[in-house]
Amino acid sequence: MVRARDACWEHCVLVDATRQKVRCNYCQREFSGGVYRMKFHLAQIRNKDIVPCAEVPDDVRDQIQILLSTPKKQKTSKKQKLDQAANDQQNSSSASGGVHPNHGSSEQHGSTCPSLLFPHPSPIVQPAVDDTQKQKQDDADKKIAVFFFFNSIPFSTAKSTYYQEMVDAVAECEVGYKAPSCEKLRSTLLEKVKGDINEYYKKVRGEWKEKGCTILCDYWSDGRTKSLVVFSATCLKGTLFLKSVDVSGHADDAQYLFELLESVVLEVGAENVVQVITDSSPSFVYAGRLLMAKYSSLFWSPCASDCINKMLEDFSKQEWMRTVLEEANKITRYLHSHAGILNMVRKFTGGRELIRPRITRFVTNFLSLRSIVIQEDNLKHMFSHIEWLSSSYSRCPDAQAIKSLLYLERFWKSAREAVSVSEPLVKILRIVDGDMPAMGYIYEGMEKAKVTIKAFYKGIEEKYVPIWDIIDLRWNMQLHSPLHPAAGFLNPSIFYGQTFKVDSRMRNGFQEAMMKMATDDKDKIEITKEHPIYINGQGALGTDFAIMGRTLNAPGDWWAGYGYEIPTLQRAAIRLLSQPCSSHWCRWNWSTFESIYTRKCNTSELDKFSDLVSVHCNLWLQAMIRSRDGIFKPIIYDDIDVGAEWPTESESTPPVLDDSWLDDPPLTCR
Numbered sequence: 001m002v003r004a005r006d007a008c009w010e011h012c013v014l015v016d017a018t019r020q021k022v023r024c025n026y027c028q029r030e031f032s033g034g035v036y037r038m039k040f041h042l043a044q045i046r047n048k049d050i051v052p053c054a055e056v057p058d059d060v061r062d063q064i065q066i067l068l069s070t071p072k073k074q075k076t077s078k079k080q081k082l083d084q085a086a087n088d089q090q091n092s093s094s095a096s097g098g099v100h101p102n103h104g105s106s107e108q109h110g111s112t113c114p115s116l117l118f119p120h121p122s123p124i125v126q127p128a129v130d131d132t133q134k135q136k137q138d139d140a141d142k143k144i145a146v147f148f149f150f151n152s153i154p155f156s157t158a159k160s161t162y163y164q165e166m167v168d169a170v171a172e173c174e175v176g177y178k179a180p181s182c183e184k185l186r187s188t189l190l191e192k193v194k195g196d197i198n199e200y201y202k203k204v205r206g207e208w209k210e211k212g213c214t215i216l217c218d219y220w221s222d223g224r225t226k227s228l229v230v231f232s233a234t235c236l237k238g239t240l241f242l243k244s245v246d247v248s249g250h251a252d253d254a255q256y257l258f259e260l261l262e263s264v265v266l267e268v269g270a271e272n273v274v275q276v277i278t279d280s281s282p283s284f285v286y287a288g289r290l291l292m293a294k295y296s297s298l299f300w301s302p303c304a305s306d307c308i309n310k311m312l313e314d315f316s317k318q319e320w321m322r323t324v325l326e327e328a329n330k331i332t333r334y335l336h337s338h339a340g341i342l343n344m345v346r347k348f349t350g351g352r353e354l355i356r357p358r359i360t361r362f363v364t365n366f367l368s369l370r371s372i373v374i375q376e377d378n379l380k381h382m383f384s385h386i387e388w389l390s391s392s393y394s395r396c397p398d399a400q401a402i403k404s405l406l407y408l409e410r411f412w413k414s415a416r417e418a419v420s421v422s423e424p425l426v427k428i429l430r431i432v433d434g435d436m437p438a439m440g441y442i443y444e445g446m447e448k449a450k451v452t453i454k455a456f457y458k459g460i461e462e463k464y465v466p467i468w469d470i471i472d473l474r475w476n477m478q479l480h481s482p483l484h485p486a487a488g489f490l491n492p493s494i495f496y497g498q499t500f501k502v503d504s505r506m507r508n509g510f511q512e513a514m515m516k517m518a519t520d521d522k523d524k525i526e527i528t529k530e531h532p533i534y535i536n537g538q539g540a541l542g543t544d545f546a547i548m549g550r551t552l553n554a555p556g557d558w559w560a561g562y563g564y565e566i567p568t569l570q571r572a573a574i575r576l577l578s579q580p581c582s583s584h585w586c587r588w589n590w591s592t593f594e595s596i597y598t599r600k601c602n603t604s605e606l607d608k609f610s611d612l613v614s615v616h617c618n619l620w621l622q623a624m625i626r627s628r629d630g631i632f633k634p635i636i637y638d639d640i641d642v643g644a645e646w647p648t649e650s651e652s653t654p655p656v657l658d659d660s661w662l663d664d665p666p667l668t669c670r
Contacts, residue, residue: 007067008035011042011060026055027645028351039064054645058158161623186608194611197618200240205272207237211556212274212575215264216583219251219279220590227251228593231264236437236556236578236632238625241617242267244593257287265295274517274575275299277583280306280478297519299483304432304442304581305360307479311425312362314470321421324414327405328369334402341393348382349375359646363429366422367642373415374643379406420456421467424449427640432581439579440491440555441635443484443506446475448637482516483576485509490573492550492558493634496537517572530566539565554632592616 012035015021020034024041029051031037037050043064044052053061144167148155157163170177180189207213213235221227227250231242242264250256265273276291278284280302288300316325332354335345345354354371356364372379383403388394405411428445432438450468457463485506488494495502518524533539540546546562553561556577563570592613596606 006035008039008042008064011056011064012038024053024056025351026057026060027053029053029645039068043068051645161626162619190608190611190615193615193619197615200618200622204233204235204237204240205269207235208233208269208272210574211236211578213268213272214579215261215268215273215276217261217264217276217278217284218583218588219247219281219284220588220593221251225249226594226597228590228597229260230588230593232621233268234580239621241614241621244596244613246597251281252283254283254286254290257283258290261287261291262294265291265298270295270298273298274579275301275483277301277303277580279303280310285478297516299481299513299516301481301483301581302478303583304438304479305429305583307474308425308429308432309360309362310478311471311474312366312422312429314474315418315422315425315467316362316365318466320414321418324411324418325365325369327411328372328415329365331372331402331405332368334398337398338393340391344382344388344391345379348378348385350378356646363426366419366426369415370419370423370643373412373419376406376412417456421453423642424452425471426642427637430640430642430646431635431637433646436580436632437554437556437578438581438635439483439487440494440577441488441637442581443488443509444491444494444500445637446471482509482512483579484581486513487555487576487579490534490559490577491555493555496547496550513576514572517575518568523568526568527572530569533566534563534569541565551634551636554634557632588617 011025012022013025015023015030016032021030021032022035022038023030024038026042029041031041031050040050041053042056042060044056044061045065045068147153148157170179213233216232216234216239218230218232219227220229225248227246227248228244229247230244233240233242245260247257247260261276261278265276273295275298276288278288278300285302292298292300316322334341335354336342346352352371352375354368354375356367356371359367382388383394383406393399428442428449431441431445450471453467454464486509489502489506489510494500514527515524518527534541536542537547540562543562546558549558549561554577556574559570559573559577563573596610596613
C-alpha cells in the first residue's frame, strides 16, 4: 500500500500491515484489502461485501468519488520521453530566436524565414469546455442548495437513493425541460407512481405463494386517547406497506382486533400467510389466538425484539444491576456534557463512541456499559494524563466524582458482570433486529445464551438461576411458539452440528408446526415419509456439496438447493425458514399516520392523501431493500459482534409527510 501518495490515507488508518487491514476514521469499520477497498467504502459505492460508510462527510465522499472516477495516467515510455525532450529543446530554440538549418532550400534561392519554415508551436490552449462545464455544475449545485434552503428540506434528503436518480433523469433530458407542476405532482404523477408500486406488489405476491410471508402489525399510542396500527407484509423479496387503521377506543377490544387482523389476512391471502407478528399486550395475544383457531395453517407470534427488550428491562430492575447502569449513565452524561470533554474522550479512545442512541433504551444502556468496560484503561489514562489535569474541567466537583467512580473497583466488578450476563441476550437481539429471516436461529440462540450465563457463574445455582428465571418467564409466557423450535430443527447448520442434541421441546415443536402447515392428509403422509431422510442426511442431503452448504448457505437456500428429493418437507422448511422474528426494524414515523385521522378535509382529498401515504411508505421500504445486496448469509452465534452497526442504526426513519400540498390553491402551501 503506497501510503504517502494516496489521498485516501487522510480518512483511514492502518490497523494490520500484514493483512492490509485499514479502519475508517468516521464509522470505525475495518476492512482487509488495503486502501483501495476503503475508497469504495468512503465513496458510498457498494462493491461485493463492502458496506458504504454512513458517517462520511459529503465533501470527503465527493472527493473520493472523483478519485475513483479519474482515469490513471499512462506511463510514458523511455522513447516518448526522449522525443518529448528533443521537441522541448527545439521549441525552446525557436522561442529564443535560434536559427534552424534550412534543409529544404539552396543558397541560390535565398534563405527562407525560419519562423515560416520551422514555426514554433503556439502555446497549448486548454479547451474552455472544462471550465465552462465546471461553472455549469457549480451553478447547478447552488440552485439545488437554494431549493433546499428556501423550502427547509433536511440535508439528509441528499442521502436518499432517489435523489441522484432524479438528477440523472433530468440530466438526460434536452435543454428546456420543465419540472412538473404542483398540480401534476398531486394528480397524474401520483397515480403513475402508485401504479408502479401496484406492479411491484403483483411481483411480490408471486413470492408469497412459494415462500410465504409474515404480516407485521405495529401498534402505537400517544398514552391518552389516540391509538394506531400499521399493517405491512414482508418476505425475502421485500416489505409492502398495506394500510394504517385508527383503533382509538378499541385497543383493548380483542374481538375488534381479531376482525381487523382477519381482514388483512384475507387481503393478503390466508394460504400465503405463515405468521402474524403483533404487539404482546393481552388484547393482541388473545386476538392472535382467535386468529389461529379460525385459520389452522397460520401462526401468531409476538415480536421477538419486544420480548427480548423486556428481558433486558427485567435484568435492569435487579438492585445491583440498576446501580451499575445508573453509574454508567452518570459517566456517559458527564463525558458528553461539554464538547471539549467529548473531544478529549474521543482522542484517548481512538474515536470510539460510548453511546448508541438509535437503538432501544435498554439495549443502549447495556451497550454503553459494555463500551465503558472496553475503554476502562483509556478512560483511566485520560483522567490521569497531564492534558486532563491541566484543563479547567479537572477542577470541577463533577469531574472529581467521575474520576473517583472510575477508580472504584466495585463499579468495574459489577460492570463486567452485567456485561457478561446481558451480552448473550443482546446477541440474540442483534440477530432478530431486522427483516432478515432469523426464524431458524432464535431457539438455539436462547439456549446458548442460558448456557453462556451459567458458565460465567461457573454453575453456581444461586447466581445463574435468578437470571434464568427472568429469561424463562418471558420466553414461556410470551415469546415461545412452535415456529421457533421447528425452525431450529430444520436449520441444517444447527441440526447437523457436532454438539447439537435434539430435546423434546424441539421435536414437539417440529411436529406441531408440521401438523399446521400440512393442510391435507396427503402432505402429512409425505412429510412422515420424508422426515427420516432429513434426520439421516440421506440422498442429495448427504452429498459433499450439501454437507459443505450446511454452514456456508443460509438455511432456506440450503433447502432450495438440496431438498428436491423430499419436496413436501422442502416446501414447508423454506416457508418456515424464510420468515423474520421481529417487527421493530420497521420504525414508522407515526406523525404521518396520525395526520390522516386528524386532518379535516373532504373525502376526495383524504383519499388522495391516503394514496400519498401509501406511496411514501412503500418507496421508503423499497429504498431500504435496494440499499442491501439481497444475499442472506448463515448466522454464527459466537461470531456476532454486538458492537458493530445495527440495522436500526443504519436505516433512517421515514420523514414526516407534509400534507400541505393538498391545500387549494397551491399558493397557500405553507
